[in-house]
Each structure stands twice: as C-alpha cells, then as structure tokens.
Amino acid sequence: MPGPGSSKAPSFNGETSELLEFLELFEDLATSCALSEADKCKMIVRYINRETKRFWLMLTRYKSQDYALFKASILAQYSGADKGQRYSIRDLERIIISYADNDISTETELLQYYRQFRPVAHWLVANSKISARERDSDSSEDSNHTRRTHQ
Secondary structure, eight states: OOOTTSTTSOOBOSOGGGHHHHHHHHHHHHHHTTOOHHHHHHHHGGGBOHHHHHHHHHSGGGGGTOHHHHHHHHHHTSTTGGGOSOOOHHHHHHHHHHHHHSOOOSHHHHHHHHHHHHHHHHHHHHTTSSOHHHHHHHHHHHHHHHHHHTO
C-alpha cells in the first residue's frame, strides 16, 4: 500500500459526498495488494484526516476487524453518503453563469464547460431534480449563446 499523502494513495477529507469514491479507490487498492479484511480495517484509517480517524476508531465495528461491517458502520454515520456525489440546481446554474460571463471562444474551453456541465446535469436528471428537457434546453441555450457570441 502506498504511504499516506503519496500521489498514489487514496485520501478522504471528511466530506460526505466524497466518501463512496474514497471507499471505492481504497478497496481497489486493497484488493490489488491482497489485504485481508483485518488489514483493510487497519489500513483505511491511515488515509483519512486526524479528526475523522479519531471518530472512525471509536466505531464499534472497527474492533471487529471485519471490513464489510466496519464499512457499513462508517456509511451509517454519513447521511446520504450511499448516494455518492450530490448536486443542486444551483450548482448547475453556477456553471452556466460562470461560462456565460466568460465567452467560450475555443474548442478547449467548450470541452472544459461540457466536462463540468454534463456530470451535474446528468445527476440532476437521474435524481429527478430536473427533466431531460430542462437539461437540454439549458445546454442548447448556452450553445446558442456561444454561437451568437462568436459569429
């Protein structure tokens, strides 16, 4: 396993929305290193900040050395973590406004916008926060704005 802080090491900053990704990265790494369930319990706390480590070590399932039980115990402490990254309509609006204020003039800038817009818009549609029609009208209005600006 890579040392904590290494560029190849997973890390968790305590943000609920980042927990699932952290666990997935840790588990992939632990599997590639053939860690036992007990070793997974010992190692995972090396990749989190001090405050979170103190909290996780107090969870009763940590002492069980059963990683699946410990993981379930961790997830139970973070409301909504099982849903992974969450977005709001306001997040999407910020992206749209940010790029509306700064004209997109190159393909690179357009792709950068798309990489920010698409995951948020997709999550909002998948979680019934907006309709696909609303998503498509927002992005098409943006591309119309971009085309008008650069004609």
